[in-house]
Amino acid sequence: xxxxxxxxxxxxxxxxxxxxxxxxxxxxxxxxxxxxxxxxxxxxxxxxxxxxxxxxxxxxxxxxxxxxxxxxxxxxxxxxxxxxxxxxxxxxxxxxxxxxxxxxxxxxxxxxxxxxxxxxxxxxxxxxxxxxxxxxxxxxxxxxxxxxxxxxxxxxxxxxxxxxxxxxxxxxxxxxxxxxxxxxxxxxxxxxxxxxxxxxxxxxxxxxxxxxxxxxxxxxxxxxxxxxxxxxxxxxxxxxxxxxxxxxxxxxxxxxxxxxxxxxxxxxxxxxxxxxxxxxxxxxxxxxxxxxxxxxxxxxxxxxxxxxxxxxxxxxxxxxxxxxxxxxxxxxxxxxxxxxxxxxxx
Amino acid sequence: xxxxxxxxxxxxxxxxxxxxxxxxxxxxxxxxxxxxxxxxxxxxxxxxxxxxxxxxxxxxxxxxxxxxxxxxxxxxxxx
Numbered sequence: 134x135x136x137x138x139x140x141x142x143x144x145x146x147x148x149x150x151x152x153x154x155x156x157x158x159x160x161x162x163x164x165x166x167x168x169x170x171x172x173x174x175x176x177x178x179x180x181x182x183x184x185x186x187x188x189x190x191x192x193x194x195x196x197x198x199x200x201x202x203x204x205x206x207x208x209x210x211x212x213x214x215x216x217x218x219x220x221x222x223x224x225x226x227x228x229x230x231x232x233x234x235x236x237x238x239x240x241x242x243x244x245x246x247x248x249x250x251x252x253x254x255x256x257x258x259x260x261x262x263x264x265x266x267x268x269x270x271x272x273x274x275x276x277x278x279x280x281x282x283x284x285x286x287x288x289x290x291x292x293x294x295x296x297x298x299x300x301x302x303x304x305x306x307x308x309x310x311x312x313x314x315x316x317x318x319x320x321x322x323x324x325x326x327x328x329x330x331x332x333x334x335x336x337x338x339x340x341x342x343x344x345x346x347x348x349x350x351x352x353x354x355x356x357x358x359x360x361x362x363x364x365x366x367x368x369x370x371x372x373x374x375x376x377x378x379x380x381x382x383x384x385x386x387x388x389x390x391x392x393x394x395x396x397x398x399x400x401x402x403x404x405x406x407x408x409x410x411x412x413x414x415x416x417x418x419x420x421x422x423x424x425x426x427x428x429x430x431x432x433x434x435x436x437x438x439x440x441x442x443x444x445x446x447x448x449x450x451x452x453x454x455x456x457x458x459x460x461x462x463x464x465x466x467x468x469x470x471x472x473x474x475x476x477x478x479x
Numbered sequence: 480x481x482x483x484x485x486x487x488x489x490x491x492x493x494x495x496x497x498x499x500x501x502x503x504x505x506x507x508x509x510x511x512x513x514x515x516x517x518x519x520x521x522x523x524x525x526x527x528x529x530x531x532x533x534x535x536x537x538x539x540x541x542x543x544x545x546x547x548x549x550x551x552x553x554x555x556x557x558x
Contacts, residue, residue, distance in 0.1 A: 366519060368534075368548075383502045410504060413543050431543040432536075437500045439519040439532050440548045 145225060147402035149281050150274075152228050154386075154401060155236070156285060157271050160292050164239045168299055181302035182295065224282055229398070231289055235296060241318040242300040242309065329393040329443060330464035333475075334457040337448040346445070347371060354392065364391045368440040370432065372447045372471075377425045379417065379471035380444060381409045382436040388470075389441035397466050409433055421472045444471040451477050480531050480551075486512045487557035488535060494553055498529055501553045505545075509557045510535040513546060 171177050272288065274281065303309045332354065336343040345353035350367035367389050370378035382388065386401040399405050399420075408416040413431045417423040425431055434442040446468050452460060467473035482488055489509045490501060514534040530551040537545045 366516070383504065384500065410502075410545055413539075413545075414541065433543070433545045435502055435505075435545060435547040437548045439500075439529070439550075440516070440534070 145222060146278055147404055148225055148229075148398060149278060149285065150403070151398050151401040152225070152232055153274055153281065153285050155232055156289055156292065159232075159236050159239060160288075161269050161271070163236075164292070164296060167239070167243060168295075171299070171303070176308050177299065177302040177306060181305070182298040221278060221282060224286070228282070228285060228289065231293070235289065235293055237318055237321055238293075238296050238300065240321050241314050242296070242303060327394075327461070329466065329469040330461040331457070332392075332443075333445060333464045333468070334460035336445055337452075337460055338457050343371075343445070351392070364389065365439045365441050367392060368434070368442045369445050370434055370442055370471075371445045374429065374447075376430050376432050377471065378442075378444045379409060379413055379431060379433045380436060380442040381406055381433060381470075383407075383410060384435075384437065387436040387438050387441055389443055393443060393466075393469060395466070396470055397472065400470060410435060417472065421467070423473060443469050446471075446475050449475050449477050480515050480517065482512045482515065482533060482551070482554060482556075484512050484514060488512055488533075488554045489557045490535075490549060491553050491555060498550055498552060500529070501549055502547060505537065505547055505549075508537055510537045510547075512536075516548070 168177075172179060276284070300309075300314065304311055304314070332346065336346055342353060347369050350369060354367075365387075370380070372378055380388075381400075383406045386396070388396045388400065390396065405416075405420065408420070410433055413433045414425060417425060417431070436442045446464070448460070449463065452463070463475035463477060465473055465475075468475050487509060488511070490505050490507060492507050494501065512533050513536045516532040516534070518528045518530065519532050520528050532548055532550055533554065534546050534548050535554070537547070539545065
């Protein structure tokens with residue numbers, strides 16, 4: 134998914150930071166509240182999750198070779214022993230894949246109608262201004278890169294263990310069946326930025342839809358079987374000959390992810406946040422090899438949670454007569470935040 | 480709605496009510512109101528609605544622009 138222009142090589146620390154924050158976010162806010170909910174509603178009990186060696190169907194994690202669709206499938210790819218500097222990048226790539234599988238596993242085990250889509254992410258809530266009960270304590274971070282990678286590997290292995298145990302408990306109790314968990318995982322893995330690409334392709338092809346999209350945001354999406362989501366309003370910034378739009382969230386990493394899936398990993402990096410609002414033109418050129426002509430103004434949209442921005446890029450020349458599927462294939466997640474332009478032939 | 484599109488506004492340096500959603504680097508700067516959104520109901524992000532929301536536009540030295548979506552309590556008329 135990462136385009137060749139993504140600065141993946143020279144900001145490993147930024148990538149590790151993004152992994153750390155994502156793991157915190159999904160474990161603390163997306164997964165653990167659901168576990169409490171499942172327990173409170175009697176779907177599972179905590180005793181389901183402990184001391185289950187030898188339970189039929191239970192494999193020791195770390196040795197499972199992806200034999201079943203139920204587990205998050207990541208533990209088997211756990212920490213490798215050697216830690217030379219050259220390995221570090223590989224380990225981080227593995228972490229990224231495992232984290233993706235973990236996130237997907239959380240969504241796949243969630244029972245429609247049985248768990249609220251509980252999101253506790255408001256800054257004030259985290260500070261406990263609403264309710265002390267909701268206060269999160271995030272793990273301390275810091276140290277050298279090797280130390281951080283090792284730590285996040287261990288944390289992720291723990292998180293996978295719990296996710297697998299909860300998912301298996303749900304299956305064992307007959308709350309879900311393995312097949313539907315796997316089907317949901319497949320379905321979810323195909324959403325994400327493809328939705329954004331489909332929205333862009335439709336807007337290029339259908340002027341009436343484009344107008345509705347620009348004016349009403351999410352409302353327009355009902356027409357095309359894209360889940361419209363509920364995270365604030367969707368704001369769409371249309372690129373023209375005169376304006377090139379870019380999206381950032383300097384405060385946190387707001388993004389219409391309920392519609393578009395995850396933004397590119399660097400969207401969460403401090404380097405991007407800091408530089409794009411200080412000198413957008415140079416930053417696009419330096420970080421993404423995107424040179425915007427001097428005649429074209431750059432407009433950076435600093436997202437807050439109430440409005441979540443996406444970019445509607447310009448339709449590339451040479452795509453006349455293309456159908457929506459073919460057009461959608463040109464649109465990467467980088468295009469949706471204005472760090473790349475769609476090009477036919479790439 | 481206290482402000483209209485085209486009006487010049489200044490972002491306050493701090494906010495007594497504690498609404499945290501104004502990026503620090505914009506505080507104290509002046510901008511032009513581009514769009515008024517009214518009160519945005521967004522219960523997944525905050526339980527009580529914030530005051531009306533405005534998209535305001537800051538012009539950089541080279542003519543490029545930054546827009547930010549700022550709630551009314553953070554804004555005052557620019558002098």
